[in-house]
Amino acid sequence: MECQPIIEVKDLYVNFYTYAGIVKAIDGVSFKICRGETYCLVGETGCGKSVTARSLTRLVPPPGRIEKGVILYYPEPGGKPINIMELSEEELRKIRGSEISYVFQDPNTSLDPLYTIGYQIAETMHAHGTVASIKEGIRKAVHILKMVLMPDPETRVKNYPHELSGGMKQRAVIGTSLSNNPKLLIADEPTTALDATVQDQIMDLLRKLRRDRNLTILLITHNMGLVAEMCDRVAVMYAGRIVEEADVYELFNNPLHPYTKALLRAVPNPLKRVEKLESIPGTVPNLIYPPPGCRFHPRCPMVMEICREKRPPEINVKPGHRVACWLYAEKRGE
Amino acid sequence: MANLRRFIIRRLITFIPTLIGVTFIVFIIAAVIPANPARVWAGGQKASPQVIKKLEEEYHLKGNLLERYYWLIYKLFTNQIVSPRTHHYVWEDLAYRFPVTLQLTIIAFIYILLLGIPLGIVAALKRDSWIDTTIRILALIGVSTPVFWLAYLLIFLFFTQLHWITLAGTPVPPYSITGVPLIDALLKLDFKTLGQILSRYSLPGFILGFMGIGVTARIVRNSFLDAMSADFVEYAKARGLKKLRIYRHVLRNALVPVVTVLGLMFGGLLGGAPITERIFGLPGIGNYMLQSIYQYDYLALTGAVFFIALIYLTANLVVDILYAFIDPRVRY
Incomplete structure (x- = not known):
């Protein structure tokens, strides 16, 4: 299948200006999401997945700042792209929630506790002119709750967030985010705060919505099981960089980067039998003083001299499979 | 609403032990x-023993403490206690002085609302800037300035130097609707009386509210910052809501704790302000209590304490009821 990009990120840098120093949270990230696919960003806590996702609509909270990079959004297939970096606040606002929507990690805190579910769905639609008034929005909210398979939507629409269970809240959040028919849904660990059984239901819902509404999803997770289940293509992030990107089957069958390999050995692999789960030695680096060269080199079992000095190039090993590692540069004689 | 009635009745019952406790301690x-x-009541050193004896009998000054307490509370409830100092019934004394305290409270509260809340909001919006720092320092000064010192300083400025305010009398209009001159004058649109009341009460009101302004500014700032950094605000941005609407979410969430503090503050101010009332010579509840203490008039004092405790408890109850209207998570 040919890739029709919906969003394209080129050479993104994001820094956080904290009292302790400048945290180089995102360091030259490039990727592209194709229309209709589910693209996954995986990596451990603090590797920059969420910041990358928020950067897509410049939603990085202060003291974070996007230093440079190009973010291209293609509203129509094959159409002219919009550079998100050049938009005004008001133009961005119009894109957020109507073209590109978010679902965040914790549904318990995503909704305002003082307003009903219906009201919050209605104001989201009202903000983008989907409905003429809040009242009309509340009427339409019932259909939206039906769409996200909320039990008893007529009652739920009048409920306050605290009257709903965690799973129902996340359904309400997903409904709110989809209320303006967005083209891209960014789901930032949408099930991490939920019970395991509810996680499955939410993932089933996302799959169904994606099929029914031809949605493109950017899924952020640290759960490799979820990656195998949901994703078409996967990017593995480590310390603010994408270290490997591949088709989901390719990644699980033929991981190349030592970090990806270690990561897959650390979790039960859904495709292969793993004898013993291993942890990755060492800890995530401090990104105020990131290690020079390859950021993974202090923990890498295959570390070479060059890894300590120079940033590894991105190497396309196969079509659609790229890896940022010196091991593969050498093999190809570069 | 049936729940609300049950809640109120339940709360009213809890008033009883509190009121007994407070009055008993006093x-x-x-x-x-x-x-x-x-x-003291009979006239000090030269008092005749017969009068003293008669007073002791009249006011049950001797005997079992519990019995005497019971007698006092019973007589207060049936309004049979005549203050040996003012020679009026205690409740009449209190009713007569309450409007003064109420007006002082209203004016102090207006200062708190008009200055404390905006200062807190500005400080939160301009967080960590010089504006925020200045407001925080002002708030700290407000909380830690001794009332009497500031009062005399401002009297010197506004009374002695500028002649903007008056320091004698309590303006009372010839008509009476609610019994509170300030409210009556407002209802009748009697600007002359209103002006008199303001020139008499605005400075003591400011002094009384000064600490409250600082406290309110700090609480508003912190609860605003909390609300602004809440996850739902980030989600509201991600939903593409307009700025004004996001502020509405922030404001409503930030006000929940502020209402509690303001309500309790109002109840506290209504209990009289001995120092402020004394300095400005206002015949309010606080001044009444001070005079009662000077004259060993513990009968009137216990009555006044009972009255204040009742007001404070009621304010507390009203805050709790209001809470449910602001925050849907609160149910009775």
Whole structure:
């Protein structure tokens, strides 16, 4: 299948200006999401997945700042792209929630506790002119709750967030985010705060919505099981960089980067039998003083001299499979 | 609403032990003081023994403490206690002085609302800037300035130097609707009386509210910052809501804790302000209590304490009821 990009990120840098120093949270990230696919960003806590996702609509909270990079959004297939970096606040606002929507990690805190579910769905639609008034929005909210398979939507629409269970809240959040028919849904660990059984239901819902509404999803997770289940293509992030990107089957069958390999050995692999789960030695680096060269080199079992000095190039090993590692540069004689 | 009624009745029942406790403590303190109040009431050193004896009998100054407490509370409830100092029934004294305290409270509260809340909001919006720092320092000064010092300083400025305010009398219009001159004058649109009331009360009101302004500014700032950094605000941005609407979410969430503090503050101010009222010579509840203490009039004092405790408890109850209207998570 040919890739029709919906969003394209080129050479993104994001820094956080904290009292302790400048945290180089995102360091030259490039990727592209194709229309209709589910693209996954995986990596451990603090590797920059969420910041990358928020950067897509410049939603990085202060003291974070996007230093440079190009973010291209293609509203129509094959159409002219919009550079998100050049938009005004008001133009961005119009894109957020109507073209590109978010679902965040914790549904318990995503909704305002003082307003009903219906009201919050209605104001989201009202903000983008989907409905003429809040009242009309509340009427339409019932259909939206039906769409996200909320039990008893007529009652739920009048409920306050605290009257709903965690799973129902996340359904309400997903409904709110989809209320303006967005083209891209960014789901930032949408099930991490939920019970395991509810996680499955939410993932089933996302799959169904994606099929029914031809949605493109950017899924952020640290759960490799979820990656195998949901994703078409996967990017593995480590310390603010994408270290490997591949088709989901390719990644699980033929991981190349030592970090990806270690990561897959650390979790039960859904495709292969793993004898013993291993942890990755060492800890995530401090990104105020990131290690020079390859950021993974202090923990890498295959570390070479060059890894300590120079940033590894991105190497396309196969079509659609790229890896940022010196091991593969050498093999190809570069 | 049936729940609300049950809640109110339940809360009213809890008033009883609180009121008994507060009045009992005041009574005990007064009763164990090694002085003979009857002698003071009868005129001090030269008082005749017969009068003292009669007063002791009249006011049950001797005997079992519990019995005397019971007698006092019973008589207060049936309004049979005549203050040996003012020679009026205690409740009449309190009713007569309450409008003064109420007006002082209203004016102090207006200052708190008009200055404390905006200062807190500005400080939160301009967080960590010089504006925020200035407001925080002002708030700290407000909380830590001694009332009497500031009062005399401002009297010197506005009374002695500028002649903007008056320091004598309590303006009372010739008509009476609610019994509170400030409200009556407003209802009748009587600007002359209103002006008199303001020139008499605005400075003491400011002094009384000064600490409250600082406290309110700090609480508003912090609860605003909390609300602004809440996850739902980030989600509201991600939903593409307009700025004004996001502020509405922030404001409503930030006000929940502020309402509690303001409500309790209002109840506290209504209990009289002994120092402010004394400095400005306002015949309010606070001044009444001070005078009662000077004259060993513990009967009037216990009555006043009972009254204040009742007001404070009621304010507390009103805050709790209001809470449910602001925050849907609160149910009775």
